[in-house]
Amino acid sequence: ADWRLALWTLFSVLLPVLITAWCSFQRSRRQLLIRDIFRKSKHDWHYTDLFGQPSYCCVCAQHMLRGAFCGCCGLRASESCLKKADQRFACKEIMTRGAGAAQSSIPHHWVRGNVPLCSCCVVCKQQCGTQPKLCDYRCAWCQYTVHDECMVDSLKTEECTFGEFKDLIIPPYYLSAINQMRKDKKTDYEKVVPYCRKHWMPVIILANTRSGNNMGETLLGEFKMLLNPVQVFDLSKIAPAKALQLCTLLPCNAVRVLVCGGDGTVGWVLDGIDEMKIKGQERYIPQVAILPLGTGNDLSNTLGWGAGYAGEVPVEQILRNVMEADGIKLDRWKVQVTNKGYYNLRKPKVFTMNNYFSIGPDALMALNFHAHREKTPSLFSSRIINKAVYFFYGTKDCLVQECKDLNKKVELELDGERIELPNLEGIIVLNIGYWGGGCRLWEGMGDEPYPLARHDDGLLEVVGVHGSFHCAQIQVKLANPVRLGQAHTVRLILKSSKMPMQVDGEPWAQGPCTVTITHKTHALMLYHSGEQTDDDASSLSE
Secondary structure, three states: OHHHHHHHHHHHHHHHHHHHHHHHHHHHHHHHHHHHHHHHOOOOEEEEOOOOOOEEOOOOOOEEOOEEEEOOOOOEEOOOOHHHHHHHOOOOOOOOOHHHHHOOOOEOOEEEOOOOOOOEEOOOOOEOOOOOOOOOEEEOOOOOEEOOOOOOHHHHHOEOOOHHHOOOOOOHHHHHHHHHHHHOOOOOHHHOOOOOOOOOOOEEEEEOOOOOOOOHHHHHHHHHHHOOHHHEEEOOOOOHHHHHHHHHHOOOOOOEEEEEEOHHHHHHHHHHHHHHHHOOOHHHOOEEEEEEOOOOOHHHHHOOOOOOOOOOOOHHHHHHHHHHOEEEEEEEEEEEEEEOOHHHOOOOEEEEEOOEEEEOHHHHHHHHHHHHHHHOHHHOOOHHHHHHHHHHHHHHHHHHOOOOOHHHOEEEEEOOEEEOOOOOOEEEEEOOOEEOOOEEOOOOOOOOOOOOOOOOOOOEEEEEEOOHHHHHHHHOOOOOOEEEEEEOOEEEEEOOOOEEEEEOOEEEEEOOEEEEEEEEEEEEEEEOOOOOOOHHHHHHHO
């Protein structure tokens, strides 16, 4: 009896362990098979544990909660049918091949089932996708939807017009023609359709999947669905300078670039455009629009693109805004930091400034935030958390006052004229109107007749702050900054001790040095006038 009890006890313990081990083995084996299919496939497959809307497998037509979907054509399949779906259905091609390479049009690319909610049939104008099953068709290029019963043979072979965003899409046959011309060593691209079309303004999407609230991954898929996948780049995998070379295959002065990221990502892209100028590619320079995914987004706010994007506006509307935006210029500035001593053997550090330069409490907050994010990057995946950390370090500085008596440690010159400084803790040099996540710093409370700060006048606005608490008062319009003046050239000399500095949110601790800020170049940007943020509401939310 004792042996029998021992055996049963051992069996009851080992059985769950063996079942768990077997299930784990099968799961890992299944994941390896899925990963292998993803790697070899021409589809842009992604796996999800839960679809956001009712979904049906394109092979077996069964309802499914989890499975794989293609980020380019929208095809959806369950795990068991994934291999069949990959072999049976083609994804939309970025270039036409074979006999189709010489064409100037392509037919619709119909995908059955899982049509967008509230879409209407182009034939009968009635709603599609209303039945709880795999039904109806959607074109992966023009996004037109058609009922099963309305689908006729003429629609299957009909030429696709590329729909609403035809002026933004780079057609597959265009890239094929350009590729053939490059092989033949020809450069007269203007003969290729739609190069000669008057209103064609192809857009290039550059998304930083690591910015702010980590929405970049989702946006990449949505833009690939609406455009040619070759137009959409992930900046975590390819540098902007390399992605921007696509502009050289497109019409001069017609390309628009949409940067999905924070102000740092925008600066990175503008540096890539400067590299194009160095290579002699000035005629291919694109105009830049912004979809703000960062924490501060002051440049985006200045150009009318809003203080932050959280998915509240459909991607289709974003593309419409890019089409309707007006071109403007943005001043870019050279910031040269020359260390004192060392017999001038060290090369000066050189930065490019788009937004602002500062020394003092706001640079200290940025430095502490940056150090904290480097240690635990996984914690900083939300814009709210990022601002909460800034608030914590700002409150701490109100008590400690690490930057006090700054006026005794620095000298300031504006256009060669020395400025007498009052008692300050920080100095901020502005190129744009917004600062600190939505505050119009130069105007302050708006109760004094100062001219509005501009980003294209070749002038810098220089202000001082008395500390972190003073910065907070300015944010909520309870105080004005100490306005020190406007200038074309700013020179700041740090005589002693080490102080925090920052250029466009990139902070560092700096010893005695001379900082010289001079005009560098202009950037071609896009201004959206319809979504200008109300700074009263923005300040209140802060």
